[in-house]
Amino acid sequence: MSNRNPYVPSRATILEVIQETKSDTQDVKTFKLKLDEPFDFRPGQFVEFSVAGVGECTFGFASSPLIKDHLELTIKRTGYVTDNIHMLSEGSTVWIRGPFGNTFPLEEMEGNDLFYVTGGLGLAPLRPMIDYVFDPAYRGKYGKINMLMAARTPGDFIFAYDFDKWSKMPDTSLYQTIDNPVEGWDKLVGFPHTLIDQIPFDKEKTIAILCGPPVMIKALSNAFVQFGMSPERIYTTLEMRMTCGIGKCGKCNIGHKYVCIDGPVFSMAELSEMPNEY
């Protein structure tokens, strides 16, 4: 779409709205969308999504790039635009432009073990990669897969309906953790960076992919590095306030790097060269 005006969105229709979280503190929904003008994307990329008259916001893709007839965005209700998005129902018209940003280096990662660590909504932008790698056409290209998913409470996990399917995938271990103990919870408790030493993985063969709040990403990457992993083998996808998605509006830079065009996917080796302003 390079000849096209990158600010002009195309129309999409909401096919289905899925309520993800069940707690009172977090409200996350997944919106299944049908596009008038479908486009291809790669895991890691994002879109600008808008409701006419309300405004536009940035969201990572939350569904597999191999699905061609619809796409999904997982959205937390947290401000004016997302309040309004959450009020939409099946059949509503919305607007979308993209895809923007770089991608996870999936080909470079072939032959390695993968360790996904996510906090809350941070699972959403990794789902395109997770589902892509789990596809039978690609699964053989990657080694063992560890997944450590964190949420505040048991009711705050998104895509919980996929966990059973994911945990049964070949050579895959799925772990869940919550912030504080809750009666009846028999899985892990505590922040992810305090738990990685309890999970067996080969630090020489593994590539870690992290997504969550900035504090979590910083603590986790420190923990992985202390554990002996090379920063080149740790990847994250960053969130930043942005408007244009094409490197013009001046908001999402970290030093001279723009999260919208140089990112959102960065390795910790790249991030360590950048100012600590994210």
Added chain:
Amino acid sequence: MSAYKLTLDQARAALAKLMEKYTVIAPVMNDNRLDYAEVTDARDVILDDRLPYKSPKETVFPRVENVIRFLEGRVEEAQDIKPILLIGAKPCDIAALNDLDGIFTSDKGKFKDSFYINRRNCLTVVGAGCTSKKTACFCDERGIDMTFSPECDGFLNFVDGDILYEPLTAKGDGLFTGSEAEPPKRDTKPEETLKIEAKEADVFATMPWESYVEGCIGCGTCTYLCPTCHCFNLRDAEDKGIVTRTRVWDSCMYPKFTLHASGHNPRTEKYQRFRQRVLHKYLYIPENYGFTACSGCGRCIRSCPGGLNIRDTVSDIMERLEEAKE
């Protein structure tokens, strides 16, 4: 190309003709203040040494601009663009327009800015020089010749009370004509001495940023008056059932500029925001595009209620970098 000599009256008569074809923007008095504004009478145009209060960036990047209209089930581009003739642009402001061109028409990041390009294609720029440095001007340190800029469509020189018009591009050819004359001799361009040549790590955390911003009240005036500041937001407005998406100026000097949806904010402090403003122009744009995006017009210094001074800040950084080398 050669130059054309004409009297001030002849130039005004030519301008009156041009006003039939173009929206003419030029320095005119506006509430006792000299501004680049739309000319309604060619006699109002003031071409002297004074620098207009605001920059002419609104000709290509309006403060608020309708860009997209949402109609029944479809969208259309909503820009309202007329051919603009900018007369009397100062060399600093021409340099700044070139900086904006470099950023918005670059396809770094795969995309050019269509809305900017649409406007820029409809803009013709005729420059006029300065004869003296004003308070807070530092275009010379930024390598800009205050008397002349070749980076526009034509240039108005003042020679012995007459005007010598020098067309510089096809767009500028024929705007003003008169008896043919030799273009005036040019001084050599001053050397660009005010610039930061360092790694991010050597500047970002090591400079006394807090000391530079003691007076800042966070008003954002610097960013609105700056001819190269170009940060923006997209906002929707609804009128009589029709939704229009507008592009509006934003400012990195406001704390909400970087506020995440989660409440996290990478720039909560004033010094962090001023650091962004200085380094965006003097370090990040040079790294990404190969030029420093400050024309030394001094507007941000002249109008800052808190006395912040980007020139002195950069100069201090340069001294500290020099000391660190020794």
